Amino acid sequence: MAFVKKCPECGSINLLLNKDKGEVICNNCGLVIEEKMVDFDQEWREFDSDAAAQKRRTGAPMSYTHFDQGLGTDVGRKGDLYSLDAKSKNKFFRLRKWQQRISTAIERNLKLALSELKRVSSFLKLPRSVEEEASRIYTLAVQKGLVRGRSMESVVAGALYAACRRHDVPRTLDELSEASSIEKKEIGRTYRFITRELGIKILPSNPADYIARFASALNLTAETQSKSVEIIERAQEIELTSGRGPTGIAAAALYVAALINGEKRTQREVADVAGVTEVTIRNRYKELLSELDLESEIKKTKKKKE
């Protein structure tokens, strides 16, 4: 599966996809990374339209973004129903009524929540795979009764945040907060809660994952981008990054890299797109300078300019 790249346990990239069981297994340590995956493949081949008509039997692929995985049917309320005689009509109305009663609170909740989830995810332009993952997480959360006592929207936001992190397409809590109009604190809290309760392992996000987005928001060149990734890697080697907020590190690395490549941005600008304050950038920046001997590089580009 494209969105699982590394084994969270041992870091190996040697992953084995077992389609029959719908699992992804780490070939190195044997950890089951993804299970209950949906098999999207056709299991037959079509040579002409006759064969296709015979063998095709489904509509859209099954998806967790539909509350019943896209398989549900409703008793119709319009269309050919009205061409029936009065007796049959009555029967259908009764059926419809029953269906509404049977629909449990869970299903109604899911229906609502997943449309909210879609709204937020399209607002943030998240990839399809993340949306799927978030829907799956939300569905699990509902089944475990974790939504009780929390607003539906906050759980949706938390699930989306978790899904982003798992797929290495990090969005900041601020962005999620803006898109879902839930407070940052609240999202963070439900995020921690559901990941703990569902036993979802999430690696601390890598500062480098933020670089591309921040850099394009600041109109920085590709050289600056790779420079800042390089800085981050060097910083990680000497454990300068542990315990610090990844966005602050990304911001500082980007700021220094821009300085080195003569594309200076103010601390304010960088701070805004990264969602941290100037002070944080300064602190990280100071550490980077003293630990990584970057001052000489900055001086070099200064001299070039003269």
Place this chain on the structure above:
DNA sequence: AAGACGAAAGTGGTTGA
């Protein structure tokens, strides 16, 4: 005048007794 810098006090979350 704007940006960079640093000190001090406050916030929210984690940890360990």
Place this chain on the structure above:
DNA sequence: TCAACAACTTTCGTCTT
């Protein structure tokens, strides 16, 4: 459950360009 603690923020005054 509470206190200590680290990271980060807010605010504000000073220095540099």
